[in-house]
Amino acid sequence: MSSQTDQIVAKLKSRGLRVTPQRFAVYANLLGRCDHPTADDILSDLNQAAPTSSQATVYSSLQALREVNLVREVLLEEGVCRYDANVGPHHHFRCQSCGAIADIPWETLASLNLQTLSPRWQIEGYEVTVRGVCDRCQTQ
Amino acid sequence: MSSQTDQIVAKLKSRGLRVTPQRFAVYANLLGRCDHPTADDILSDLNQAAPTSSQATVYSSLQALREVNLVREVLLEEGVCRYDANVGPHHHFRCQSCGAIADIPWETLASLNLQTLSPRWQIEGYEVTVRGVCDRCQTQ
DNA sequence: CTTTGTGCAAACGATTTGCAGGATG
DNA sequence: CATCCTGCAAATCGTTTGCACAAAG
Numbered sequence: 372m373s374s375q376t377d378q379i380v381a382k383l384k385s386r387g388l389r390v391t392p393q394r395f396a397v398y399a400n401l402l403g404r405c406d407h408p409t410a411d412d413i414l415s416d417l418n419q420a421a422p423t424s425s426q427a428t429v430y431s432s433l434q435a436l437r438e439v440n441l442v443r444e445v446l447l448e449e450g451v452c453r454y455d456a457n458v459g460p461h462h463h464f465r466c467q468s469c470g471a472i473a474d475i476p477w478e479t480l481a482s483l484n485l486q487t488l489s490p491r492w493q494i495e496g497y498e499v500t501v502r503g504v505c506d507r508c509q510t511q
Numbered sequence: 512m513s514s515q516t517d518q519i520v521a522k523l524k525s526r527g528l529r530v531t532p533q534r535f536a537v538y539a540n541l542l543g544r545c546d547h548p549t550a551d552d553i554l555s556d557l558n559q560a561a562p563t564s565s566q567a568t569v570y571s572s573l574q575a576l577r578e579v580n581l582v583r584e585v586l587l588e589e590g591v592c593r594y595d596a597n598v599g600p601h602h603h604f605r606c607q608s609c610g611a612i613a614d615i616p617w618e619t620l621a622s623l624n625l626q627t628l629s630p631r632w633q634i635e636g637y638e639v640t641v642r643g644v645c646d647r648c649q650t651q
Numbered sequence: 652c653t654t655t656g657t658g659c660a661a662a663c664g665a666t667t668t669g670c671a672g673g674a675t676g
Numbered sequence: 677c678a679t680c681c682t683g684c685a686a687a688t689c690g691t692t693t694g695c696a697c698a699a700a701g
Contacts, residue, residue, distance in 0.1 A: 389674090389675055389676070389679090389680065389681070390675080390676095391674075391675075391680090391681060391682080392674095393681080393682070394681080409665090410665080410666080411665080424682085424683090425682065425683045425684070426665095426666090426683090426684095427666090427667080427668085427682075427683065427684075427685095428681075428682055428683070430665095430666060430667075431667090431681080431682085432681095434667095435681095444589055446586045446587065446588070446589060447586065448586070449584060449586060449592055450592070450664085450665080450690090450691080451665090452589055452590070452665085452666090464628070464629075464632060467635060475628065479627050479628065480623055480624075480625075480627065480628075481623065481624055483620055483621065483623070483639065484620075484621060485620075485641065487619050487620065488604070488615065488619065488620075488641065489604075489646075491645075491646035491649075492604060492641075492643045492644070492645055492646065493643050493644040493649055494641060494642075494643040495607060495642045495643045495644070496641075496642045496643075497639055497640060497641040497642060498639070498640050498642075499623065499637055499638070499639050499640075500637060500638050500639075500640065501625065501628065501632075501634060501636075501637040502634075502635045502636045502637060502638075503632045503633050503634040503635045503636075504632065504633040504635070505631075505632055506629075506631035506632065509631075509633055529654090529655060529656070529699090529700055529701075530700080530701095531655090531656060531657080531699075531700075532699095533656080533657070534656080549690090550690080550691080551690080564657085564658090565657070565658045565659070566658090566659095566690095566691090567657075567658065567659075567660095567691090567692080567693085568656075568657055568658070570690095570691065570692070571656075571657085571692090572656090574692095575656090590665085590666080590689080590690075591690085592690080592691085652701105653700100653701090654699105654700085654701085655698105655699085655700075655701095656697105656698085656699075656700085657696105657697085657698070657699085658695100658696095658697090658698100659694105659695095659696095660693100660694095660695100661692105661693085661694085661695105662691105662692080662693070662694090663690100663691080663692070663693085664689105664690095664691090664692095665688105665689090665690090665691105666687105666688085666689080666690105667686105667687080667688070667689090668685100668686085668687070668688085669684105669685095669686085669687090670683105670684095670685100670686105671682105671683095671684095672681105672682085672683090673680105673681080673682075673683100674679105674680085674681070674682085675678105675679085675680075675681080676677105676678095676679085676680095
């Protein structure tokens with residue numbers, strides 16, 4: 372049985388990406404967190420203990436990962452591009468107060484009927500963004 | 512009965528905004544189009560015939576309009592902030608091919624039941640983003 | 652006449668790019 | 677060993693800011 376590390380390596384290779392320490396680190400970091408970090412968040416995290424990656428490399432790793440569909444971006448805030456290793460369909464909750472973003476599993480919300488939309492559009496999918504205040508911000 | 516112009520002037524005044532030619536032009540332009548333009552799109556449009564506004568003024572007008580809730584931003588594309596004078600609840604359709612964004616009236620989609628979400632969140636609202644290919648791009 | 656808005660240019664922050672050296676398959 | 681990646685620094689893009697002048701109420 373393969374370790375988590377091997378699985379990540381295999382995933383990168385299967386998509387035709389060379390496995391480098393930096394690229395591995397970026398993807399592993401993103402897989403290990405659920406807070407939808409920005410490129411800079413990831414960079415800081417990786418370099419926390421010791422400098423291992425440069426800014427440009429994090430950006431290029433993210434772009435490479437995005438091109439092979441291992442990572443996607445989440446845009447729910449002005450001027451901020453966040454990243455997500457969860458590429459399957461799911462919804463988002465965004466706290467208006469602190470800006471935190473949480474995933475909402477697809478099954479949590481009932482499926483929408485899109486038949487009512489213009490028949491001239493070829494529909495590929497949809498996603499719901501819920502606005503509100505998270506538990507942490509309510510008590511403060 | 513008041514003209515369209517008077518209505519816009521009244522709206523700006525009622526929100527406590529001074530009515531200047533530039534601010535008026537930005538809001539009128541946004542009201543008159545449904546393509547969710549960027550700040551720069553608006554600027555080019557306003558200055559098409561003759562220069563009337565500067566870049567900084569368009570940005571500051573948009574911010575002023577946003578603060579009094581006459582205008583909102585739409586974030587569906589990386590690195591691009593678009594604006595919308597339709598501030599009521601509605602959904603969006605985004606063409607994956609050309610990036611065009613169309614409004615979907617709220618009533619078009621059935622209301623979602625959000626009871627299934629975490630009771631620890633205070634829900635304020637939601638919005639659906641539909642992905643697909645617009646009619647124009649399908650025939651190309 | 653006081654307050655607020657405008658325009659210019661410089662500043663800014665996030666992201667991208669060019670390029671020389673280094674690592675990967 | 678050919679190809680692709682990394683890191684640095686400079687470039688770029690959208691947006692913001694400082695400030696002197698002008699316009700609105």
